Amino acid sequence: MNHGLTLGVFAILVAAMLGVIVWAGRRTKTTTDFWAAGRSIGSAQNGLAVAGDFMSAGTFLGTAGLIFLTGFDGTLILLAALFGFLPLLFLMAERLRNAGAFTLADVLALRFGGNGVRSAAAIATIVVSFFYLFSQLVAAGTLLTVLSGLNFAVAVLITGVFMTLYVVLGGMLGATWVMVVKAVMLLAVGVVLTIAILAHTGGSLSELNGLAVAHSSAHAAFLQPGQLLPDNTPLTKLDIVSYGLIYMLGTAGLPHVMIRFFTVRNGALARRSLGWAIGVMGFFFLVVIVIGLGARALLTGSVATEATGSGGNLVAPILARQLGGGASTAGGDISLAIVAGIAFLTILAVVSGLLISTAGAVAHDLWSRVLKGGSAAAAASEPKVARYAAVGMGALATVVSIIVGSSFNITFLLSLAFLVAASANLPVILLTLFWRGFTKTGAIAGLLGGLAISLIVIVLSPTVLSSDPVITLHYPGIISIPAGFACCLIGTALSRRERGADSFEEMSVATELGRLELAEAEAAVPAG
Amino acid sequence: MITDGNAAVARERWHEVYTSAAFTALRRRRSRVGWSLTAVTMVLYVGFFIVVALAPGPLGDRIPVFGSVGIALVIALFVAAFALVWGYLSYSSRRLAPAQEAIVAQIAAQRNATAGSQR
Numbered sequence: 007m008n009h010g011l012t013l014g015v016f017a018i019l020v021a022a023m024l025g026v027i028v029w030a031g032r033r034t035k036t037t038t039d040f041w042a043a044g045r046s047i048g049s050a051q052n053g054l055a056v057a058g059d060f061m062s063a064g065t066f067l068g069t070a071g072l073i074f075l076t077g078f079d080g081t082l083i084l085l086a087a088l089f090g091f092l093p094l095l096f097l098m099a100e101r102l103r104n105a106g107a108f109t110l111a112d113v114l115a116l117r118f119g120g121n122g123v124r125s126a127a128a129i130a131t132i133v134v135s136f137f138y139l140f141s142q143l144v145a146a147g148t149l150l151t152v153l154s155g156l157n158f159a160v161a162v163l164i165t166g167v168f169m170t171l172y173v174v175l176g177g178m179l180g181a182t183w184v185m186v187v188k189a190v191m192l193l194a195v196g197v198v199l200t201i202a203i204l205a206h207t208g209g210s211l212s213e214l215n216g217l218a219v220a221h222s223s224a225h226a227a228f229l230q231p232g233q234l235l236p237d238n239t240p241l242t243k244l245d246i247v248s249y250g251l252i253y254m255l256g257t258a259g260l261p262h263v264m265i266r267f268f269t270v271r272n273g274a275l276a277r278r279s280l281g282w283a284i285g286v287m288g289f290f291f292l293v294v295i296v297i298g299l300g301a302r303a304l305l306t307g308s309v310a311t312e313a314t315g316s317g318g319n320l321v322a323p324i325l326a327r328q329l330g331g332g333a334s335t336a337g338g339d340i341s342l343a344i345v346a347g348i349a350f351l352t353i354l355a356v357v358s359g360l361l362i363s364t365a366g367a368v369a370h371d372l373w374s375r376v377l378k379g380g381s382a383a384a385a386a387s388e389p390k391v392a393r394y395a396a397v398g399m400g401a402l403a404t405v406v407s408i409i410v411g412s413s414f415n416i417t418f419l420l421s422l423a424f425l426v427a428a429s430a431n432l433p434v435i436l437l438t439l440f441w442r443g444f445t446k447t448g449a450i451a452g453l454l455g456g457l458a459i460s461l462i463v464i465v466l467s468p469t470v471l472s473s474d475p476v477i478t479l480h481y482p483g484i485i486s487i488p489a490g491f492a493c494c495l496i497g498t499a500l501s502r503r504e505r506g507a508d509s510f511e512e513m514s515v516a517t518e519l520g521r522l523e524l525a526e527a528e529a530a531v532p533a534g
Numbered sequence: 535m536i537t538d539g540n541a542a543v544a545r546e547r548w549h550e551v552y553t554s555a556a557f558t559a560l561r562r563r564r565s566r567v568g569w570s571l572t573a574v575t576m577v578l579y580v581g582f583f584i585v586v587a588l589a590p591g592p593l594g595d596r597i598p599v600f601g602s603v604g605i606a607l608v609i610a611l612f613v614a615a616f617a618l619v620w621g622y623l624s625y626s627s628r629r630l631a632p633a634q635e636a637i638v639a640q641i642a643a644q645r646n647a648t649a650g651s652q653r
Contacts, residue, residue, distance in 0.1 A: 231587075284619050509548075
């Protein structure tokens with residue numbers, strides 16, 4: 007690989023994005039600017055930003071590689087991500103935006119008030135976003151090491167420094183625009199790769215699939231279930247369904263995705279932006295399927311071995327190199343450098359969004375609201391504290407990633423993030439929005455109980471106890487998700503006297519009609 | 535939050551809006567549509583994963599263009615997801631959004647009237 011060229015492309019892309027960030031930074035003054043981009047993002051842009059979170063290095067590199075390795079089974083994760091957005095649209099997006107919040111904890115506090123539920127929600131957000139962030143940084147380091155020849159610590163440090171710089175200087179506005187720009191670039195690269203693949207098969211999908219099956223060691227079984235999730239016993243059959251549930255419901259409960267609904271002007275735009283997001287993501291995921299199958303069809307011999315050797319993560323760049331003319335050709339080297347550069351930019355954009363979500367829980371929820379009691383002085387200094395929190399959390403995530411290093415089990419981190427999102431965040435948000443009888447104690451029990459149960463089931467599963475697991479399910483969501491709902495119900499049952507003491511009606515009116523719209527209607531009253 | 539300087543009065547106002555016929559109708563309709571579509575989504579999605587778990591063999595049957603029945607079904611689910619989203623968005627902007635705007639406009643008009651009579 008021509009590391010100099012790849013690093014050059016990295017440098018150009020990162021510097022161009024810094025330009026976007028500086029522009030955004032000039033427009034970021036108030037607290038609303040920092041956390042919610044001044045609620046100024048349009049629906050198409052926000053749609054691209056939401057889609058951008060899921061058109062990540064994880065899908066573009068990871069899933070293309072997974073499809074290359076496991077065929078049909080690799081496509082299931084794309085289905086999970088896409089379907090996770092449907093309940094988010096049907097039940098949550100508009101209502102969350104209408105609540106006029108900055109963080110998830112804000113939404114819960116609108117109904118229940120008090121610091122207990124806010125702290126619990128902030129902790130659940132920090133766990134999900136921080137573990138997700140952590141896994142992305144380790145992945146970025148590993149990837150950059152292979153693509154650019156830098157050593158792991160330097161690679162993580164560079165990613166961490168730029169991530170923190172983007173967030174501190176540009177806030178949510180900068181992070182959103184970086185996401186939009188890279189989403190468009192990634193779409194363009196995906197389309198070009200797809201066209202190049204289909205050009206090799208004379209535009210025939212049948213030919214493409216035929217070649218993929220012929221070149222796979224699994225042969226005909228390549229396009230049927232069983233390569234990634236074998237189903238030898240009744241329990242492994244259950245594991246397959248559980249796998250589907252974790253990644254779908256986890257996607258629906260990710261705080262760093264939910265905060266993107268707070269950046270648009272009103273609920274209608276939140277709804278439309280999700281329409282855009284689902285359309286763009288769906289299209290991109292289809293492109294990823296073609297890239298994965300195309301890699302299997304077109305990469306043969308030593309190149310196929312090279313692609314397999316990277317754990318599948320370098321399938322897309324290696325395919326780009328082959329389609330550009332092959333190794334050690336100018337066309338091949340340039341194609342690889344461009345694809346690798348955009349993949350790096352993708353990671354940078356995704357970790358920036360995660361850092362904002364984490365910093366939001368720390369600075370807005372824990373510092374400004376819980377510690378300072380939501381005082382006017384605290385509100386005034388929040389933009390400054392937000393930046394300190396971003397630097398602090400960014401530095402912490404970077405240092406921890408460097409120390410634990412590439413040997414750490416990334417699957418554990420990501421599984422935990424999705425488990426907590428599905429088992430703690432999602433049940434509590436749904437019950438808060440829709441169940442009148444839900445209580446504050448129920449919400450706290452759901453958040454902390456869901457968190458604890460997720461941690462316990464993953465530690466007892468083969469992900470951690472590889473040799474002698476207590477729970478033999480690899481994906482224990484089918485236990486922890488119902489358990490999370492049960493915690494909410496038990497907490498509610500134990501606190502019957504709290505029933506009706508919260509502001510359900512106020513929250514309901516605000517989330518259906520729009521809190522800021524109501525305030526405008528109110529402001530229209532001439533001062534009497 | 536509507537700032538009134540008086541929490542009890544504000545609470546009373548929320549209660550008034552919440553119990554109004556128009557608001558109740560909007561809330562129920564939006565919730566019914568949302569939960570129905572969520573139920574359809576879950577049945578399709580979980581149903582497909584159950585098929586993957588119980589009948590992997592037939593999903594591997596080769597067909598032209600898509601490669602296998604399994605891949606064809608994945609694509610079909612993508613299309614189903616697009617259709618559900620399109621259905622929700624169009625229903626929402628045709629039916630729900632106008633009802634929501636009408637309620638907000640009515641609240642504004644009422645406040646204006648109250649402010650006028652107090653002057």
